[in-house]
Amino acid sequence: xxxxxxxxxxxxxxxxQAWLRTVAADVARLDRSSSAERAxxxxxxxxxxxxxxxxxxxxxxxxxxxLEVSRNTLREAFRLLTHEGLLVYKLHRxxxxxxxxxxxxxxxxxxxRVLEVDVVRGxxxxxxxxxxxxxxxxQDDVETAEAAARADxxxxxxxxxxxxxxxxxxxxxxxxxxxxxxxxLAELRLLFHVIATPQELHEPYIARNRxxxxxxxxxxxxxxxxxxxQYLLDSEQGLLAAFRAR
Amino acid sequence: xxxxxxxxxxxxxxxxQAWLRTVAADVARLDRSSSAERAxxxxxxxxxxxxxxxxxxxxxxxxxxxLEVSRNTLREAFRLLTHEGLLVYKLHRxxxxxxxxxxxxxxxxxxxRVLEVDVVRGxxxxxxxxxxxxxxxxQDDVETAEAAARADxxxxxxxxxxxxxxxxxxxxxxxxxxxxxxxxLAELRLLFHVIATPQELHEPYIARNRxxxxxxxxxxxxxxxxxxxQYLLDSEQGLLAAFRAR
DNA sequence: CTTGCAGGATTGTTGAACAATCTCTACGCT
DNA sequence: AGCGTAGAGATTGTTCAACAATCCTGCAAG
Numbered sequence: 001x002x003x004x005x006x007x008x009x010x011x012x013x014x015x016x017q018a019w020l021r022t023v024a025a026d027v028a029r030l031d032r033s034s035s036a037e038r039a040x041x042x043x044x045x046x047x048x049x050x051x052x053x054x055x056x057x058x059x060x061x062x063x064x065x066x067l068e069v070s071r072n073t074l075r076e077a078f079r080l081l082t083h084e085g086l087l088v089y090k091l092h093r094x095x096x097x098x099x100x101x102x103x104x105x106x107x108x109x110x111x112x113r114v115l116e117v118d119v120v121r122g123x124x125x126x127x128x129x130x131x132x133x134x135x136x137x138x139q140d141d142v143e144t145a146e147a148a149a150r151a152d153x154x155x156x157x158x159x160x161x162x163x164x165x166x167x168x169x170x171x172x173x174x175x176x177x178x179x180x181x182x183x184x185l186a187e188l189r190l191l192f193h194v195i196a197t198p199q200e201l202h203e204p205y206i207a208r209n210r211x212x213x214x215x216x217x218x219x220x221x222x223x224x225x226x227x228x229x230q231y232l233l234d235s236e237q238g239l240l241a242a243f244r245a246r
Numbered sequence: 247x248x249x250x251x252x253x254x255x256x257x258x259x260x261x262x263q264a265w266l267r268t269v270a271a272d273v274a275r276l277d278r279s280s281s282a283e284r285a286x287x288x289x290x291x292x293x294x295x296x297x298x299x300x301x302x303x304x305x306x307x308x309x310x311x312x313l314e315v316s317r318n319t320l321r322e323a324f325r326l327l328t329h330e331g332l333l334v335y336k337l338h339r340x341x342x343x344x345x346x347x348x349x350x351x352x353x354x355x356x357x358x359r360v361l362e363v364d365v366v367r368g369x370x371x372x373x374x375x376x377x378x379x380x381x382x383x384x385q386d387d388v389e390t391a392e393a394a395a396r397a398d399x400x401x402x403x404x405x406x407x408x409x410x411x412x413x414x415x416x417x418x419x420x421x422x423x424x425x426x427x428x429x430x431l432a433e434l435r436l437l438f439h440v441i442a443t444p445q446e447l448h449e450p451y452i453a454r455n456r457x458x459x460x461x462x463x464x465x466x467x468x469x470x471x472x473x474x475x476q477y478l479l480d481s482e483q484g485l486l487a488a489f490r491a492r
Numbered sequence: 493c494t495t496g497c498a499g500g501a502t503t504g505t506t507g508a509a510c511a512a513t514c515t516c517t518a519c520g521c522t
Numbered sequence: 523a524g525c526g527t528a529g530a531g532a533t534t535g536t537t538c539a540a541c542a543a544t545c546c547t548g549c550a551a552g
Contacts, residue, residue, distance in 0.1 A: 034337060035505065060534070070506045072318050075535090079322060083329040091280070092513045092534055102377060107420050118360045174353050281536065306503070316537045321504095338503055338544045 035074035039067045043077060045084050048186060049155075050193040054099040058087070086185045100191050102243055108188055109236040115181065116165065117229050120171040128226055130171070137167040138213050144199040145206045154198035161202060162189065164209050195242045205235065269449055282322035285313045289323060293332050293343055294432060295401075296439040300345040304333070324474040331433045348489055354437075355482035357430055363475050364412065365418040370467040376417070384459050393451045400444035408435065409456050441488045451481065475481050 043063075046052045058078070064071050078095050081087040088098045123130060145160035162185045169181040195201055208231050215224035289309075292298045304324070310317050324341050327333040334344045369376060377465050391406035406430045415427040441447055461470035 010440055038315075071534095072507090073505060076321070076325065079325045093515095094534065107422055110418075111422055114360055114364045116336075172356075174356060176353055176430075181490060317503095318538090319536060395539090457506065 029033065031037075033191070035069050035073050036080065039069050039074060039077035040080040042067060043081055044084070044086060047081070048189045052097050054097050054190060054194060056097045058095045058097075060094070084183050086190065098190065100187065100194075102240055104187070104234060105191060105239050105243065108184055108191075109232060109239075111180070111184055113232045115177055115184075116168060116232065117225050119169055119177070120173060120216070120221055120228055121225040123216070127219060127221075132217070135217055136172060137170070137208075138164055140215070141167060141209050142213055144204070145202075145209065149203065149206055154202055155192075157202045158189070158198060160191055161205055161209060191239065191243075194197060196240070196244060196245060196246065201238060202241060204238075206229070226235065247377070251446060281315050281319045283327065285309075285315050285323035286326040288313060289327055290330070290332060290432075293327070294435045298343050300343050300436060300440060302343045304343075306340070306343045309480075329429075331415055331429045332436065342437065344433075346433065346440075348435070350488065351437060351482060351485050354430055354434055355478060355485075357426070358411075359475060359478045361423055361427065361430075362414060362478065363471050365415055365423070366462070366467055366474055367471040368418060369462070373465060373467075378463070380417060381459065381463055382458070383416070384410055384455075384462070387413060388452070388456050388459055391448075391455065395452055397447065400448055403448045403452065404438055404444060407451055407455060436486065437489075440492060441485070442492065443488060447484060447488055 026158050043052075043058075052058070060071055060074060064074050067074065067077075069077070076087070078087055082089055082095070085098070087095045089095055116210060141164035145157050145164070148154075148156035166178075166181055166185060171175050192198065192201070208227075212224055212228060212231070215221075215227065255332050289298075289304075298304070306317055306320060313320065313323075315323070324333055324335070328335055329339070331344070333341045335341055356479070387406050387410035391403050391410070394400075394402035394406060410426075412427055412431060415423050438444065438447070454473075458470055458474060461467075461473065
């Protein structure tokens with residue numbers, strides 16, 4: 001799934017030494033290389049970064065030449081991305097970058113709220129086992145976002161904010177929640193490119209992410225969950241407003 | 247996705263007449279006919295009904311002969327099922343029916359609880375728009391389960407119970423929750439086949455489904471959500487116990 | 493018992509070919 | 523002009539055969 005490496009898979013190898021696990025992770029990263037998945041990686045980046053706008057059709061013959069893979073392999077890459085929600089198939093007409101609308105915004109944010117709020121609230125039950133080191137990835141994401149904001153690189157701010165939420169979900173150690181969130185955020189990125197004003201869309205949430213992180217660090221999970229709930233409602237409204245104003 | 251027809255996709259066609267939607271659904275069902283998806287349908291049944299046990303490898307050349315499709319098409323079918331969680335790919339080694347363990351049970355049930363409880367609780371906010379007719383599919387599932395139980399057909403009871411929960415999620419009109427639930431229940435079915443005692447696994451939940459349905463019909467959503475939460479905790483424990491006793 | 497090395501089997505990938513379907517243009521009709 | 527239609531051209535859906543890359547098995551050597 002491309003970005004999986006940034007987050008714990010949730011599949012904990014109970015009986016093994018730590019170093020053995022890191023080796024296993026490296027092996028898995030090597031194995032990941034199949035032509036179809038490499039092609040999918042390239043296309044995924046093109047789509048999430050906006051090079052391929054929503055509604056665009058992906059021609060098979062053109063892409064076989066650019067990506068230097070056969071049509072069959074390319075179609076396998078298409079399938080992979082279709083399952084992530086980054087492409088849609090129209091039978092006998094081809095694959096397209098989906099055009100999401102306001103109903104998708106509502107649907108995606110409903111899922112986000114359910115999952116993220118539950119993860120944060122659930123941390124209270126497993127507080128003792130959660131070492132502070134696990135918040136470090138979130139810390140890094142916040143700082144990356146702040147630095148990108150200072151440099152006026154707003155798409156980068158958006159990416160860092162996304163990773164913050166992916167890492168947040170990762171705290172639950174649920175392989176399936178991680179996978180769902182990966183798809184969910186990819187679809188969200190698709191929506192961002194329809195919006196003309198990335199700054200006012202992302203800027204408010206840099207500080208709110210930091211505030212959320214501090215609440216987690218202070219183990220005020222109930223408060224954090226409540227804030228996050230409102231946070232996501234606000235974010236949804238902002239996106240909807242930007243959408244209607246396009 | 248095979249079973250999609252049984253549930254609203256959540257993609258509501260706002261401006262259309264009801265009959266126009268049913269026609270569109272029929273067209274979509276015709277269009278659905280691609281060789282890969284037909285092959286996937288057959289394999290899906292074999293897996294969920296237990297003909298292909300967990301851990302089994304699916305040989306490409308054998309299946310091309312049985313299913314009468316080319317290797318490429320078969321591999322596309324494999325991808326479809328992989329995405330549903332019914333198959334796993336091991337690079338250069340082939341596709342296998344996954345062997346789920348207790349950690350998967352915990353993971354799956356965590357997701358189920360989050361989603362299903364939220365859907366039920368969320369019904370309170372949209373009570374006026376929810377016509378009683380929308381509970382009819384749930385009613386049918388409960389009756390199907392009861393009839394199957396009287397006939398001692400316990401796998402059929404399990405299937406009907408599954409459909410009950412799929413329809414329950416369907417009440418939220420969320421395309422993504424429906425899709426997630428489809429995969430989730432497919433994986434759960436995979437776990438059921440490891441269990442030797444289908445009766446004691448499914449029987450208690452026939453009555454509990456009916457009780458839940460009556461609470462929904464009476465619009466006691468808060469109560470229903472609380473009951474469902476406990477219901478799913480109990481179900482998880484039952485599955486874990488059966489799993490350890492295997 | 494472990495290590496290293498064939499040999500056979502299976503998967504990964506390719507390119508070409510043909511069938512099915514869609515899109516677009518041009519034509520004829522009213 | 524407006525409308526429906528037929529056909530050409532392009533694109534996708536599917537199959538097949540072949541080769542490359544990788545894995546598994548069994549056996550021999552240390």
